[in-house]
Amino acid sequence: MNYTYFPGCSLEKNAACYDASTRAVAAQLGMQLTEVEDWNCCGATEYVSLNLTAAYSLIARNLAQASKNTSTHELVAPCSACYLNLRKCDKVLGQDPKFAGRVVQALAAGGLSYKPGTLHIRHLLDVLYQDVGLEALAAKVTKPLRGLRVAPYYGCMIVRPEFHDGGEDPEAPTSLDEILKALGADVVDYPLKAACCGGHMTQISEATGFDMIHRLVKSAADLNADLIATLCPMCQLNLDGFQGAMNRHFGSHFHMPVLYFTQLIGLAMGMSMREMGIGEEIVDARAALSRIGSEMAAEAAEPKRPRKDDKALPMPAPLKRA
């Protein structure tokens, strides 16, 4: 399995543990990742807000660089924003020849070219789910994540436009759930799995941004999740990095660690916490991870809801006896 790999700016530093865990896991699974030569920023959601042709030309430079690796047409990106931009650019260039003409001219000014449709652009989750597959993943598990309650969080950018080449429901995806189950984790039925983390909204309107983070963290906490598994550096930064500020904003006290799904895969394969970059998260995940292997903890973590068949009327609390 041979792939061209587009790490993206976040994975260089802020999400370095996502990059490290991706490379380590890929090597174990027999995937060869060849990094795109001299790649540039994909422009996130910012460039397209300013200049359409420049935004697509910026992305297209990456496609041109990636297509230099002629040994494969498969391009994989672990960042959801990069994935979406690369894929959207390839698609738009293929559909709109007039616009594509402009981008082609711009690329030519830098001595580059790209023919739309040359690359098959995919997110890492798609590759692990479809190419590697659940069986091969499960076969590599030496330390199952038993007892760990995980909320699978997909976020928005990856699933919405035709993820898995259209094979996954844009609002109720299941591939990450299945991968986490294959690792032995106790997967929470997380209703906000495909909701948005707010992107850069904390920088535009704090109240709006914190509200989106709050909803996601609270829902996971209400379901007694030990941690949230994510696959996007923006989601990780929002839910983990801004969790403290969000807590202060709402006067809440959530402590919900947020790890990359590749970190969990690596741990389940027996790789060390250090190798997986555990500890780089702002909301410490170690206590949550110590629950791995403790079946008792899993029992205790079941949500304490009144039993459905409890027919008793609500009663005043019993008087305390001194």
Place this chain on the structure above:
Amino acid sequence: MEHNHASSFMDEVSSSAPGGEALRTCIQCGTCGGSCPSGPDMQHTPRQIFALIRAGERDVVLKSNTPWYCVSCYYCTVRCPKEIPVTEIMYTLKRMAVRDKAFDDSKAPDFSKVFIRWVEEFGRSFELGLMGVHMIRHNPFGAFKIMDMAVGMVTKGRMAFTPTRIKGLDGLKRILAKAKELEAQA
């Protein structure tokens, strides 16, 4: 006259967004606004924006905070029964507002500009520079609120102190200069 005025704004918007022609088929069902996580904080819901576009209310639309509160989550896009690329139209409105300097609150457009400035200069984005400049300009006291986060990011080695410069920077600059020239002509 009024009719021409209205249809010309619709022409402008629908022709500048990839797949934007579909906007003409909006049935005003409100699915987009009902799906929007930032809807409650927007001055106009996406549906209202589309009605205003149809009515030719250029100023109201380009002054609205709506596009800037769009977090590009694509809920509207996958749910719209007419397959209108709502998210792309929000980006288009942002570009038009920036070009016309129509949006009063400079905070949101500025964020995009500062982000892109590093990309244009180095080829990669630079979080520390972005956060620094943006905070100083728009929210100097807000910095205290995220101080623990900033300290955490630094001590955990998640914050680069210098941007990475790509090797092919000259070529990239030529590409972007050409792209901007072509955009201005389009």
